[in-house]
Amino acid sequence: MEHKGKxxxxxxxxxxxxxxIAAGVRFFAGYPITPSNEIANVMARRLPQVGGKFIxxxxxxxxxxxxxxxxxxxAKAMDATSGPGFSLKMENLGxxxxxxxxxxxxxxxxxxxxxxxxxxxxxxDVMQSRYGSHGDxxxxxxxxxxxxxxxxxxxxxxDLSERFRVPAILLADQVIGHMRQNVRLPAYEDVKTAYRRxxxxxxxxxxxYRGDAKGVPPMAKFGTPYHWYANSSAHNEDSFQATSDFxxxxxxxxxxxxxxxxxxxxxxxxxGEFLDDADIVVLAYGCTAIAARGAVLRAREGGxxxxxxxxxxxxxxxxxxxxAVSGKAKAIIVPEMNMGQxxxxxxxxxxxxxxxxxxxxxxxxxxxxxxxxxxIMEVKSxx
Amino acid sequence: xxxxxxxxxxxxKYFYTHQFPTMWCPGCGNGTVAMATVRGIDRLGLDIDKVxxxxxxxxxxxxxxxxxxxxxxxxxxxALPSATGIKLANPELTVVVTMGDGDCIAIGGNHxxxxxxxxxxxxxxxxxxxxxxxxxxxVGPTTPLESxxxxxxxxxxxxxxxxxxxxxxxxxxxxxRGAIYYIKExxxxxxxxxxxxxxxxxxxxxxCPTVFGKRNALGSAAHMWKxxxxxxIPVKKARDLTPDQLKGKWPRGVLVDKDLPEFTEEYAKLMAxxxxxxxxx
Numbered sequence: 001m002e003h004k005g006k007x008x009x010x011x012x013x014x015x016x017x018x019x020x021i022a023a024g025v026r027f028f029a030g031y032p033i034t035p036s037n038e039i040a041n042v043m044a045r046r047l048p049q050v051g052g053k054f055i056x057x058x059x060x061x062x063x064x065x066x067x068x069x070x071x072x073x074x075a076k077a078m079d080a081t082s083g084p085g086f087s088l089k090m091e092n093l094g095x096x097x098x099x100x101x102x103x104x105x106x107x108x109x110x111x112x113x114x115x116x117x118x119x120x121x122x123x124x125d126v127m128q129s130r131y132g133s134h135g136d137x138x139x140x141x142x143x144x145x146x147x148x149x150x151x152x153x154x155x156x157x158x159d160l161s162e163r164f165r166v167p168a169i170l171l172a173d174q175v176i177g178h179m180r181q182n183v184r185l186p187a188y189e190d191v192k193t194a195y196r197r198x199x200x201x202x203x204x205x206x207x208x209y210r211g212d213a214k215g216v217p218p219m220a221k222f223g224t225p226y227h228w229y230a231n232s233s234a235h236n237e238d239s240f241q242a243t244s245d246f247x248x249x250x251x252x253x254x255x256x257x258x259x260x261x262x263x264x265x266x267x268x269x270x271x272g273e274f275l276d277d278a279d280i281v282v283l284a285y286g287c288t289a290i291a292a293r294g295a296v297l298r299a300r301e302g303g304x305x306x307x308x309x310x311x312x313x314x315x316x317x318x319x320x321x322x323x324a325v326s327g328k329a330k331a332i333i334v335p336e337m338n339m340g341q342x343x344x345x346x347x348x349x350x351x352x353x354x355x356x357x358x359x360x361x362x363x364x365x366x367x368x369x370x371x372x373x374x375x376i377m378e379v380k381s382x383x
Numbered sequence: 384x385x386x387x388x389x390x391x392x393x394x395x396k397y398f399y400t401h402q403f404p405t406m407w408c409p410g411c412g413n414g415t416v417a418m419a420t421v422r423g424i425d426r427l428g429l430d431i432d433k434v435x436x437x438x439x440x441x442x443x444x445x446x447x448x449x450x451x452x453x454x455x456x457x458x459x460x461x462a463l464p465s466a467t468g469i470k471l472a473n474p475e476l477t478v479v480v481t482m483g484d485g486d487c488i489a490i491g492g493n494h495x496x497x498x499x500x501x502x503x504x505x506x507x508x509x510x511x512x513x514x515x516x517x518x519x520x521x522v523g524p525t526t527p528l529e530s531x532x533x534x535x536x537x538x539x540x541x542x543x544x545x546x547x548x549x550x551x552x553x554x555x556x557x558x559x560r561g562a563i564y565y566i567k568e569x570x571x572x573x574x575x576x577x578x579x580x581x582x583x584x585x586x587x588x589x590x591c592p593t594v595f596g597k598r599n600a601l602g603s604a605a606h607m608w609k610x611x612x613x614x615x616i617p618v619k620k621a622r623d624l625t626p627d628q629l630k631g632k633w634p635r636g637v638l639v640d641k642d643l644p645e646f647t648e649e650y651a652k653l654m655a656x657x658x659x660x661x662x663x664x
Contacts, residue, residue, distance in 0.1 A: 027472050048657030053471050053650065058497035062464035065457060065494075069437075069468025072455060073476065077468070095458050222453050222469060223476045225432050229447065230455040232440075240402065241448055 005187045012150040012177045016106060016170065017042035019154030020078050022191040025104065026052035027077040029066035031059055031085060034118040035174040036108035039080040060088035064105065068092060071101045072230055074221035076158055076193075080106035082174075083116060086125055087132070093167055094133030097256060099230040100209070100217065102161040102196055104154065106170045108177040109286075111363065121174035121366060123286050124338035129169050130315045136253045138260035140168040140267055141315040143285040147181035153312065159193040160267060164259055165216050171314060173337070175287035175366055199226055209252070210237040215259030264316035271310045272321075274300060278307025280331045280376055280383070281355070283322070283346055285311050287366060288335050294369030299376050306376055314342065319349045326353025330383040335360035335372050356383060390418075396431075397421045402449050407442065410596075410604020412563040412589030416510050417446040417481075419566060419587075423573030424479065434477045437466040439486035442517045442591075443510030446481050460490030463498040466505050474504070474647040479577060484511040484525040488546050492524075499553035499582050503646040506576045506583045509546055512591035520594030531598045546586045551639050556581035558639035560618075562588040564611035565635065572637065581645045588615065588633065 010018070017039050020028070028047055030040035040056065047054040053070065057063040060081055067077040081089060086107045096103060109125050111117035125132075129141045140160050142153045154170055161168035199206045199218040208228035211217050220226030229239040234249035242248035260267065274296065275281065284292035289310045299306035309325055309332075311318050326332060332355045334343040340361030347357040360375045394400065398421075407413045424434060436452040438444035440459035447454035457465040466480045487495055487509045498505060514532050515521040522532040522539050525546065529538045550558045557579040561569035569587060576583035590596060590607035601607050618636035621629060 027468070029468060045657075048654040051654065051658075055467070055471055057464060057467070058493055061461060062467070062494055062497070065461040065464035066468030066471070068457075069455065069465040069470075070472035071468075073469055073473040075472045077472070091458050092461065095461075099455070222435050222455075223433050223473055227432070227451055227453045229453070232456045232458060240399075 005185065007182050007184050009180055010147055010183045011038060011180050012144070012147045012172065013038035013108065014042050015147045015150040015183050016080070016154045016172070016177070017046065018185065019151035020104065020158065021046050021050060022151070022186070022188040023076065023155040023158035023193045025076045025078045025158060026050070027067065027070035027075040028052070029055050029057050029063040029070070029077070029079055031057055031063045031081070033060070033082045033085045035110055035177050036080045036082040036106060038177070039106055039108070043078070060085040061092060064089045064092035064096070067103050068096050068099075068101050071103045072222045076102070076162070078104045078106065080108070082108045083110040083112055083118065084114065086128065090128075090133040093139070094135060094137060095232050096167040097133070097137040097139060098232050100165040100219070100256070101167065101230070102165050103167050104157045104161055104170060105167055106154075106172065109171065109173040119174065121287060122337050122363060123173055123288065124341065124363065125171065126314060126336070126338065126341040129171050136257055138257045139166055139315065140164065140260060140313065141171050142168065142312060143171050143314050144176050145286055145289040145310065146176065147179055148183050149312070150176060151183055151185065155191055155193060162194040162196050163216070164263070165196055165219055166260060171286070173286050203227065207237045208239045209235060211255050211259060214263050215255045260316050264319070267313055267316055268318045268321065269312040270318050270321045271312065272308060274305075274307040275309065275325060277305050278329050279305040280333065280379055281307040281309050281325050281329045282333045282335065282372060282376065283309045283311070284335050285314060285342065288337060291367040291369045292335055292372050295372035295376060298369060298373050304376060304380060317345045317349065322346055322349040323353060326350035326355040329355045331356050331358060331379045333358045333360055333372070333375055333379055335367055335375070337363060337367070339363065393418075393421060393425060397425070397451055398449050399451060405449055406445055408593040410590070410592040410607070411442070412512070412608070413443055413446065413510055415563040415566060416443070416508065416569070416587045416589055417450070419563075419569045420446070420479065420481070420508055420573055421450065422570045424577055426574050427577060429477055433475060434479065435469055437462045437469065437478060437480045439482045439491060441483035441486045441515070442512065443481055443483040444486060460486055460494065462486065463491060463494040463505070463507065467498060467501070467503055470503055470505055471647055471650065474651070477577065478505050480505055480507045482507060482509050484509060484513065484546065485515050485523045488544055488549065489524045495550065496553040499550050499555035499584070501646045502554060502556055502581045502643055504580055504582070506573070506579075507585070508573060509584060509586045510589050511546065511586050512589050512595060514591060514595040516591045516594055520591070520598060530595070532595070547584070547638050550584040555584050555639060556641050556643050557583035557637070559584070559637045560586045560588070560633060560635050562611040562615045562635055563590075564608050565615075568635070575637065579640070581643060
């Protein structure tokens with residue numbers, strides 16, 4: 001049932017599924033995997049009610065393949081997975097980037113490597129979400145820190161994927177996926193998301209892979225007079241094979257990457273607090289951001305000039321925002337539930353500024369604010 | 384177009400001639416399968432805008448480089464799940480899938496089983512050339528025992544799989560085997576497959592003279608084409624033979640043709656139930 005403009009207690013995964021329904025997702029393909037199962041469960045119930053299609057495929061590979069096929073016919077499509085399933089998506093993620101299919105892929109992160117710990121949270125797929133498929137490409141990765149954001153950022157992922165004709169990944173984690181919080185749900189008819197730009201020229205003048213000023217080509221639905229070829233091989237603007245033409249393939253790869261990287265100011269979203277006078281900034285995302293904010297508030301209470309920076313979009317990387325912090329603060333601490341992943345682009349962006357970058361990356365249990373506060377104290381004594 | 388539309392009319396309508404010559408080797412049967420597929424589709428008088436061609440990767444899966452259908456070249460082995468998404472999202476489309484033997488039943492084998500089981504209205508045309516031609520002639524799931532390939536230099540010791548039997552066992556409701564030497568029959572088999580409501584699979588035996596033929600001393604391309612007269616047999620004749628007499632012979636024709644509920648139609652009923660607020664039957 002649609003919750004129209006009211007506050008409801010929901011689980012993160014449920015909020016993700018409802019966000020997708022609100023954003024107009026009408027196709028979901030999935031495969032059972034913990035801790036993302038509830039997303040498929042809700043979609044299996046909700047999609048037929050709203051005229052959408054749900055299919056449980058034979059494996060993780062097939063489910064992203066089916067979402068790609070559906071997206072080509074004009075549907076807003078989604079797939080959700082975790083851990084090993086995310087690894088199995090990588091081939092088709094690259095395909096979706098190559099043929100420029102808008103869709104949303106949810107990864108509710110769990111502990112790896114391999115089967116790891118199916119019911120425990122981690123943030124160790126941050127690099128995989130950006131670089132996991134072979135070859136050069138770019139995608140959009142969002143990181144929710146609350147149940148409300150499971151809803152809101154799913155909507156935003158749909159919008160961004162459609163605007164940039166790219167798969168967008170919602171990189172959640174087991175904590176946010178399974179947490180229950182109050183969510184303020186908008187009336188679904190008020191939720192507006194973009195729809196891919198369709199060709200406005202006659203079929204014979206249609207160039208399926210000619211980017212506009214931003215590098216994004218128009219997209220025709222399969223089954224219309226616009227015949228085109230979603231080509232996983234290197235291809236020219238008319239989608240024909242260019243498997244031995246470096247000039248064509250270079251232009252294609254640059255456009256696929258730059259349509260995201262060069263438009264990052266439209267995509268990037270960060271939240272900051274106490275940054276104006278902060279000496280020590282904690283940069284955190286996902287479930288870790290909750291503890292990080294708590295630590296910063298406690299540090300402030302103790303008279304430490306601590307600040308807080310949270311990227312809601314992990315990729316493209318918020319380079320200007322991190323540079324701005326590193327130009328003023330003395331230190332940036334990056335707590336994350338992995339052996340140190342996002343700290344690397346942070347250090348690269350901070351290079352040349354004033355701030356020294358400290359990693360607080362470790363696998364294991366969810367961060368407490370005390371653990372992060374302790375790191376703030378340690379860092380304070382050396383900077 | 385009519386049943387006997389001329390080749391040049393068909394070529395103009397269905398092929399991007401500026402993409403010719405094709406990449407297929409002289410004597411390869413793939414072009415014949417592609418043309419038979421186009422002829423089979425053409426006979427149905429469909430709105431060509433609504434016909435979608437999905438391919439995997441391999442020598443067979445380049446047919447769509449030349450045809451004018453809207454097409455998806457998927458990842459290797461993933462043509463069927465991609466096609467499943469297309470068909471489920473828009474059941475009005477006619478979706479024809481081309482795959483090679485390796486694409487279909489080795490790397491894509493799991494998807495084949497489940498597409499058959501689901502009985503979703505797709506038509507799979509499987510080009511069986513008994514080896515991985517594009518990569519230089521490696522052993523494949525259909526390579527005959529003892530054959531020489533670039534990865535079975537001392538002879539193949541793995542028994543081959545019968546694609547049609549797998550499709551039948553998995554629940555495909557139309558299964559046929561054709562051979563390029565019998566081109567008219569092949570066109571009929573494909574036409575029936577596309578017309579059939581439910582999952583259709585047409586295995587087509589197509590020679591690979593350049594690698595498989597040469598390495599196994601199977602003679603010239605013409606010889607390999609003619610050899611299909613020896614190792615295939617009409618399905619009606621095959622029924623009268625003992626297993627011993629059938630050894631080394633592949634039955635040709637319609638192997639399975641039955642009418643069972645089709646997936647996207649069942650899904651439409653499910654949606655109607657869900658919209659009435661009932662969870663199930």
